Amino acid sequence: MMEKQKRVFTLRLVVVAIFLVIIFRLFHIQIIDNSYKEAADNNALRYEVQHPPRGEIYDRNGEFLAQSVASYDLMVTPREMSRDGFDTVTLCRIAGISKERLERELKRANNYSRRRASVIVKQMPIESKLLFDEGNYKGFHTVYRTQRSYPRKIAGSLLGYIGEVDDADIERDPYYRSGDYKGFSGIESAYEEVLRGVKGTKVQVVDVHGTVKESYKQGQYDTPLVPGVALTSSIDAELQAFGEELMEGKVGSIVAIEPSTGEILMMVSSPGYDPDQLVGRERGNNYMDLLNNPRRPLYNRAVMTRYPPGSTFKLVNGLIGLQEGVLVPSQKYPCHGGYTIGRGVKCHDHYSPLALEPAVATSCNAYFCYVLRNILDNPKYGSVKNGFDKWEEYVRSFGFGRKLGSDFLSEYGGYVPDREYYDKTYRGSWNSLTVISLAIGQGELGCSPLQMANLAAIVANRGYYYIPHVIKKIEGQDSLDMKYYEKHYTMVDSKHFDPIVQGMYDAVHTEGGTGRVADVPGLEVCGKTGTAQNPHGKDHSTFLSFAPRNNPKIAISVYVENGGFGSTVAAPIAGLIIEKYLTGSIERTWLVDQIKNTRISYPNYDRSR
Amino acid sequence: MIGAGSTKNNRADWLSVLVFIALMVIGWANIYAAVYDETATAGFAWGSQYGMQLIWICVSLLVAGVILLIDKIYIHQWTYPIYVVLFLLLLSTLVIGKEVNGAKAWLVLGPVSLQPAEFMKFGVSLALARYMSEYSFSLRNPSSLLGVGLLMALPMGVIMLQPDMGSAIVYCSFLVMFYRExxxxxxxxxxxxxVGVFILSFFLTSSVLVLLLLLVCVVWQAIANRNPRESVIYLAAVLLISGALYFGMNYLLMKELTYYSALLWTIIPSLLPVAIYAFRERLYSIYAFMMLLVGAIFFSSAVDYVFNDMLAIHQQKRILDLLGIEQDTQxxxxxxxxxxxxxxxxxxxxxxFLEGxxxxxxxxxxxxxxFIFCTVGEEWGFVxxxxxxxxxxxxxxxxxxxxERQGEPFKRIYCYSVAGIFLFHVAINVGMTIGLLPVIGIPLPLFSYGGSSLLAFTVLFFVAVKLDSGEE
Incomplete structure (x- = not known):
């Protein structure tokens, strides 16, 4: 009987033990281990990303520079495709791809996931989408995205282009996911965070087949999409288009600034490209073409190139001389074919001796050699090296040798040599004659066209500038970064600018002036030519100018590589642009044609092809 | 409500009846949730699974009422006819059965499909209760055991021919009742x-497994016979001799010999002195342990064969997955x-509810x-x-x-059979859904969709209640 009771007890114990084991296991998977909850969410929840339209970019008059238009990505979910095949020929035609490419993409999609959608073709225009909707392609669908469109087809490198993010971008900024787009240069890149907007998410519950069944918790966890913010650029589209037209066939740049605000009115980098080329199906091929073009159209010369400033730099030396008191406007210096002391600097033919104003107007080399030596050898500073330090300080106050802080991320800072540089080069033994070429803007000096335009703005303002910037207004914001509203004074007092301005006025308006061709009757154009020697062949033709003389509305720097004398190409371009901007029309249409038809040959670029 | 007509049998176990009904209701709610589709048009769909299941619940409760109303004596009398009829029904599936999921297990009668194997459990439970409660029956009597074996083997054989391994394995549940008897x-x-050797053979090398078996047998024996000293000496001797054999062969005689072989060459000859020891000390249980050890060693070497050649590929994979040896969640x-x-x-x-x-x-x-238990787990949680x-x-x-309540063996045997069947179904089914046991397709009583299973469990249970009722 004992045995029976023992067995009954054992059996009950076994029953209880079995249930306890099961409950313990349930406790583990339901309460302790969280991985099952995640797995369940992975199973049933789909996070559908909603891409915001990118912010649009307007010119200063409200005209579209860059628009966002609807585009569609063609997607495929392999397991939902019809097993009996489909009309591949029509689909390829609609999507604009070859049959091989379609097959390759389908295979790739299949390898990625049979249940989830993969992209087959990106950025199809709306016409393709409408055609696609007419057919019944099981397993395929389109997803709304936006893509850029450029109604004016101008300002390619200024606006920048859009491209897909790479792994490094995703690493750096967790906002991005594979397949997202971002701005790669120009405004698109500088204002990326404003333009891109905020992606939205929709959390949806799907069944085992991936079919959407409902919105998860009535959309409680959805995040709304925020469209990108529109920007108003300070660019004048008319002027920009005109500038690009004038620069056809030439390599170089035009930068125009409104002196009273620092707003960039135009920024031409030539050769340019049609920004629409970098959108849509042909983007890849076009991009490679542009990238391999030896004249480098993708490269924004206006802010990224280093040029010798040339004679336009004489303005700076003149101003420093006046401020330092080593030069008075009436001071005359002789010039017979150049400056003859030391290695010497040649000069062209003009009357002699002359005072400051005519020296500016005729761009006398010798005159500014005297001026520079007076600055550097000023006994006040004890030694030429100390004098040089002072000179360098002045030059930097004009925005040279450093980044101006504009809204171009790729801005080139330029180069102003310092004392250490010459100590190293000449092993400590150098004097004002050694560095004499600085007098005429040659030698080691390097600056970007943006810095030159800024110099024009400084002279126009008689002594100060606003940091040049290309964005006028960000929608929904009252102001830009405060740094753009701050006046930056040079170390030269306002009163010293008068003789320099007079010289620039005379250069355009008097017989023998170098900028005669820039004259537009009634507009009081002031200008200074430059003919910059450079190691790449023929001299660069440059012109620095502003107008009108009082209360200037536009300051401009034109740089035409290998264009020869400043007066031949750069000066007429500047004149035409000023005329166009201030009067809204062009009187001298013959000059426009002549400039447009001027083609300069660039053996140093084209040879490398 | 059920026992409305059984006024004179007031001693029925109403608590278990209540629990049974509760499980039935919860089970139905979960089927409703499992097949629930929000997008379906509103209204109660009788043709759907939950509609059908509700009909089956009504039928089952009706049958339960009838069982509670009839006289107990008939149950005892009809035992063998019931067994025979159910067996014939089961047998007929081999000929006229409808194949579902690879098993010819269903009889289709008009709109109703029945799975005789589900009802056969009832027949076997009754028949075993009747047969084993005869006065001449003894579990030590070979001819009695043969009778029991036949009563079980006949339906099991037919079910395996269908083939429906899950339903066949359920017959192991009678081990509960046999233990009690x-x-x-x-x-x-x-x-x-x-089972232990089978599982361990996936994780241990053969020599470690043999050592483990030896250790278990010797320690167990030592506890049973209270001879720890001799046991330790024996274990030490086996380790020493097998080790010496291994090193001697491999490093002195330069003959290759695995440690596994060395162990076997030590253990098998050692059985003779052990047998003599057992005889002298009159510790006869040692013979049983010896047989267990030899059998286990033999079985461990045969596991590979059993696994690879006696199990179907999906059964192998389910076991490998369960043991965590091969993960293949796709x-x-x-x-x-x-x-x-x-x-x-x-x-x-x-x-x-309805949110899973x-x-x-x-x-x-x-x-x-x-997998109906998943709905319970997901929608109602651990609670x-x-x-x-x-x-x-x-x-x-x-x-x-x-x-156990006083009464004749017939009732006891029957109740334990039913308890075993319930236990086995619940443990195997739930164990499978939470990855404790390999996947074996047997229903969760009162929860899984299916009329045959529901009706069969109702009959099984209410016959037990009936047999228990009205006793003095």
Whole structure:
């Protein structure tokens, strides 16, 4: 009987033990281990990303520079495709791809996931989408995205282009996911965070087949999409288009600034490209073409190139001389074919001796050699090296040798040599004659066209500038970064600018002036030519100018590589642009044609092809 | 309500009847949730699974009422006819059965499909109760055992021919009842060893496994016979001799000999002195341990054969997946993985009725039948699963208690059979959904969709209640 009771007890114990084991296991998977909850969410929840339209970019008059238009990505979910095949020929035609490419993409999609959608073709225009909707392609669908469109087809490198993010971008900024787009240069890149907007998410519950069944918790966890913010650029589209037209066939740049605000009115980098080329199906091929073009159209010369400033730099030396008191406007210096002391600097033919104003107007080399030596050898500073330090300080106050802080991320800072540089080069033994070429803007000096335009703005303002910037207004914001509203004074007092301005006025308006061709009757154009020697062949033709003389509305720097004398190409371009901007029309249409038809040959670029 | 007509039998076990009905209701609610589709038009669909199941519940309750109304004596009298009729029905499936999921297990009678194997459990339970309660019956008597074997083997054989392994394995549940009736406990020890060796053979090398078996047998024996000193000496001797043999052969005689062989060459000859020792000391149980050890060693070397040649590929994969040796959540392990995800995602209190995304949106396969427990786990959480399991535990313990309440062996044997069947179904089914046991397709009583299973469990249970009722 004992045995029976023992067995009954054992059996009950076994029953209880079995249930306890099961409950313990349930406790583990339901309460302790969280991985099952995640797995369940992975199973049933789909996070559908909603891409915001990118912010649009307007010119200063409200005209579209860059628009966002609807585009569609063609997607495929392999397991939902019809097993009996489909009309591949029509689909390829609609999507604009070859049959091989379609097959390759389908295979790739299949390898990625049979249940989830993969992209087959990106950025199809709306016409393709409408055609696609007419057919019944099981397993395929389109997803709304936006893509850029450029109604004016101008300002390619200024606006920048859009491209897909790479792994490094995703690493750096967790906002991005594979397949997202971002701005790669120009405004698109500088204002990326404003333009891109905020992606939205929709959390949806799907069944085992991936079919959407409902919105998860009535959309409680959805995040709304925020469209990108529109920007108003300070660019004048008319002027920009005109500038690009004038620069056809030439390599170089035009930068125009409104002196009273620092707003960039135009920024031409030539050769340019049609920004629409970098959108849509042909983007890849076009991009490679542009990238391999030896004249480098993708490269924004206006802010990224280093040029010798040339004679336009004489303005700076003149101003420093006046401020330092080593030069008075009436001071005359002789010039017979150049400056003859030391290695010497040649000069062209003009009357002699002359005072400051005519020296500016005729761009006398010798005159500014005297001026520079007076600055550097000023006994006040004890030694030429100390004098040089002072000179360098002045030059930097004009925005040279450093980044101006504009809204171009790729801005080139330029180069102003310092004392250490010459100590190293000449092993400590150098004097004002050694560095004499600085007098005429040659030698080691390097600056970007943006810095030159800024110099024009400084002279126009008689002594100060606003940091040049290309964005006028960000929608929904009252102001830009405060740094753009701050006046930056040079170390030269306002009163010293008068003789320099007079010289620039005379250069355009008097017989023998170098900028005669820039004259537009009634507009009081002031200008200074430059003919910059450079190691790449023929001299660069440059012109620095502003107008009108009082209360200037536009300051401009034109740089035409290998264009020869400043007066031949750069000066007429500047004149035409000023005329166009201030009067809204062009009187001298013959000059426009002549400039447009001027083609300069660039053996140093084209040879490398 | 059920016992309305059984006024004179007031001693029926109303608590277990209540538990039974509760499980039935909860089970139905879960089928409703498992097949629930929000997008379907409103209204109650009789043709759907939950509609059909409700009809079956009504039928089952009707049958339960009838069982409670008839006189107990008839049950005893009709035992063999019931067995024979059910067996013939089962047999007929081999000829006129409808094949579902690879098994010819269904009889189609007009709109109703029945699975005779489900009812056969009832027939066998009754027949065993009748046969084993005869005065001449003894579990030690070979001819008696043969009778029991026949009563079970006949239906099992037919079910295996269908083939429906799950339903066949259920017959192991009678081991519960046999244990209560006094079947030699060595049967159970050997079963444990077989299962243990089978599992361990996947994880241990053969020599370690043999050493482990030796250790278990010797220690067990030492406890039983209270001879720890001799046992330790024996173990030490075996280790020493086998080690010496191994090193001697490999490093002195330069003959290659695995440690496994060295062990066998030590253990098998050692059995002779052990046998002499057992004879002299009159510790006869040592012979049983010797046989167990030899059998286990023999079985361990045969596991590979059993696994590779006697099991179908899907059975092999399910076992490998369970043991965590081979993870394949996309194919063989898909069901169990999804089932665990559904149950695990329920958390403490579950997602709420009709809120289970995993079951509602078909991530769990077979969710209204074999994997119905997932719905419980996902929508009602740990609280729900524990309550359901507690109800089952109460039901099973209650059935055992009914069996123990004074009365004739017929009732006791029958009640224990039913308790065993319930226990086995619940343990195997729930164990499978939470990855404790390999996937074996048997229903969860009162929960899984299917009329045959529901009706069969109702009959099984209410006959037990009836037999228990009205006793003095």
């Amino acid at each position: 006094g079947l030699n406990e060595w049967v159970y020890y050997i079963l444990c060893v077989v 194919n063989w392990g898909y069901n169990v993985n999804q089932s665990k995800i559904a149950i695990g995602s329920g958390g403490f209190s579950g997602k709420g 995304t995993q079951t509602k949106y078909d991530f769990v396969p077979e969710q209204s039948t074999d 729900g699963t524990t309550i359901v399991l507690a109800l089952f535990a109460v039901l099973i313990l209650r059935l055992m208690r009914m069996g």
